[in-house]
Amino acid sequence: MGPYEILAAIGSGGMGEVYRAHDTRLGREVAIKMLRRDGHARLLQEARAVSALNHSNILGLYDICSENGSEFLVMELVRGKTLDQRIGNRGISVNEAVKYAIPIADALACAHAAGIFHRDLKPSNIMVSADGAPKILDFGLAQASEPKDPDGNETRSLTGASQQVVAGTAAYMSPEQAEGKKLDARSDIFSFGAVMYEMVTGRRAFRGDSTASTLAAVLHCDPEPPANIPKELERIIQRCLRKDPNRRFQTMGDVRIELEEVREESESRTQAAIQAPARKRKNWIYALAAIALLGFGSTVWSWRSEPAPIPGPGQPIPLTTYLGDQDWPDMSPDGSRVVFAWNGENRSKYHIYVKPIGSENYLQLTKGDAEEIAPKWSPNGQWIAFQRNDSAGYYTFLTTPIGGNERKIHDGMCMGISWSSDSKALACGAEKALILISAETGDTRQLTTPPEGQFDAFPAFSPDGRKLLFIRGAWNSSCDLYLLELQRDLSPRAKPRRITFENAMVANLGNLAWTADGRQAIWAMTKTTPYHLTLYRVPITAKGSIQPLGFVGRALFPAIARRQDRLAYVRWLVDVDIWRADGHTTKRDPASSTQLEWSPQFSPDGKRIAFESDRSGPQEIWVANSDGTEPLQLTNFGRHCGSPRWSPDGHWIVFDAYMGNGIREIWAIKSSGGKPRQLTRGPGSSDVPSFSYDGKWIYFGNDRTGHHEIYKLPFAGGAAMQVTHSGGHAPQGSIDGQTIYYLDAVWSGVLHEVPAAGGQDRSLGVDVAYRAFQVVSDGIYFIAPAGKDGRGREIRFYDFAARKSRLIQALGNVDTFLCLAISPDRKTFLYPVWQEDSRNLMLVENFR
Helix, strand or coil, X not given: CCCEEEEEEEEEECCEEEEEEEECCCCEEEEEEEECCCCHHHHHHHHHHHHCCCCCCECCEEEEEEECCEEEEEEECCCEEEHHHHHCCCCCCHHHHHHHHHHHHHHHHHHHHCCCCCCCCCHXXXXXXXXXXXXXXXXXXXXXXXXXXXXXXCEEEEECCCCCEEEEEHHHCCHHHHCCCCCCHHHHHHHHHHHHHHHHHCCCCCCCCCHHHHHHHHHHCCCCCCCCCCXXXXXXXXXXXXXXXXXXXXXXXXXXXXXXXXXXXXXXXXXXXXXXXXHHHHHHHHHHHHHHHCCCCCCCCCCCCCCCCCCCCCCEEECCCCCCCEEEEEECCCCCXXXXXXXXXXXXXXXXXXXXXXXXXXXXXXXXXXEEEEEEECCCCCCEEEEXXXXXXXXXXXXXXXXXXXXXXXXXXXXXXXXXXXXXXXXXXXXXXXXXXXXXXXXXXECCCCCCCCEEEEEEECCCCCEEXXXXXXXXXXXEEEEEEECCCCCECCCCEECCCCCEECCCCCCEEECCCCCEEEEEECCCCHHHCXXXXXXXXXXXXXXXXXXXXXXXEEEECCCCCXXXXXXXXXXXXXXXXXXXXXXXXXXXXXXXXXXXXECCCCCEEEEEECCCCCCEEEEEECCCCCCEECCCCCCCEEEEEECCCCCEEEEEEEEECCEEEEEEEECCCCCCEECCCCCCCEEXXXXXXXXXXXXXXXXXXXXXXXEEEECCCCCCEECCCCCCEEEEXXXXXXXXXXXXXXXXXXXXXXXXXXXXXXXXXXXXXXXXXEXXXXXXXXXXXXXXXXXXEEEEEEECCCCEEEEEEEEECCCECCCCEECCXXXXXXXEEEEEEEEEEEEEECCC
């Protein structure tokens, strides 16, 4: 075979025979792969693309040759074992798995950046060399239509009615690959998750007695969670294995970063253990020996650096894990079933479903073009009430727990509904007041009369039916819980009594549930931002203070069974990360975490960034190096702080902070840390501040006139002056100090300009997504909303001289959010991206 001397056969695969050979010209051993004739043209095309890759963890491709009409590839020869041989039946250690996974992820990221996808990633396609380095084999060559692979008969080409070829190994295919859909990098991410799962468990994530049953598991089943591994690693694997590609990691670079964090945390813990004083270790050994002498030798002990937690209520477990969002759960009276609203796998319209607890089966109760939400089960178990919204408006309907026999009982929106204990009436938060609706006739009567400018909503009858708990608040302000005592005919016994004094945020109001004994209520509440909604225990008939349920994070819509110690609620998963763009590529910033990060801003010298994050609890202001490393919390308000902006000299950062009652104020803090200085004290709510270019003024928005306008305030102190009179949000000043640029809407809007001294404003005719713009000397960089032509979001530059914008970089169909930052040299852009926003139902057994 030309200069290659065949030494021995290595094996055979779906694409042909593999041999060990000697390169007589260069005096080295290589691997020769003889390609089968069918389909080799496409394989050669992809092989040429792979040959351009240069990564130490991708098997090197040296040459593509032809002899006597046969094509063959000359490749790097790796001595070692395949990963499936390393894994065996027992798996490998977490440290070893992460050690292999990081370079594999990096290699995949390199190939994906070149537009090359593997499509058949599996342990047998990964070699581990003698020095422990993994090498991905057959990269980019896996879409052959062959009946077998070296491990057995699971590599398939399946042709359905559409004649779309499906190639790959069933147990490692992504759902979209199994269905013959168009693939992208996220398909490899799914396969990578399956490989990671097998490394840490020793078993395949998806198994079946046949190819068909294995593919069915890939499409419809979730693997059993791996045991005895770090929670963060479990989360990474599960996110890779999401059925919906949009809910997986979107790039292998993200996966690699997450794995590196797992490795760093593991190394940190190991180093801490190594550095522990020898005396402490000896004392612990003596203590164990003494305990053993006392007869506790069979006890398993673990050394903890903090006291073991006191056992509390049951811990949450998933109740639903469907794609899309599951919301508004309510329990059947006996606690055996849950009714909920679900917008389906494609997140279209919400409909009502019933699911037995402990079963994966469910029953769809409503269908059609209208949307149905907020179901509530009657105490007698016979009816389910729900809200329906169609083009004509909102209505309240009743249906049975098995569907059919729908009956409309009320026209108009209900902000929350609740059944009376005798199942004859429903309380409804209608417009401003609470009303009572007859379940038989639909007749209504008013129950409450809130003060002017306020509303009553989300009523909840107590188990005995003699009390009605509800939320009273004002839009753009705050809310609290009130209790209405009722007589036997459900008429009010007295005026409502205020129960809490939390001044909670009105946004994403949410939802009350009485405990089964009628002594307490569970309230989904937040004082900071809607993204921090969580569940609190509120004493009603007993003394005590409101306390958070310690075992839940972001949560809403609690529901408690009347005759079972069961709590259901919605777990809200939200992750916003900062991303970097350089005009060509994009990547996640190292300052990001699994929590919320947004509003990034470069310091004037470009050496640091400021941003807001809730990684420590409430949203606070953080700073980090310009490359995103070494993040440091700057504020410690214990409530939401946001919109940080640097002073021109880099010594100060101005920001807004939530003060309660719907009010935000403007503060400043030195960028080196220290005590914050309050700049505004009403009237009205002030937000989204920025410095003038000379540092003498603070521009901000305020609603003191009843409309949100732009104001300016001397940084050294003094009265605020109104600049606009036709509305305005998120102001930024020009470099020469003569002009203020702002948006005409609170989130996304059109850019306007107005003289800094006040005067006539003018529209620039530029649409901006989510306040994402930054003013520079000769123009404005901004993120344009996704176009109707499917272009997706774009970074653009509006040129002051030309009075028009031009494209800087396409971002694709990402959901950017709040802010765009540009480095002083204009080479780097920072912008937040929604990584995850999903809701599933959780269940807590033995809840008391």
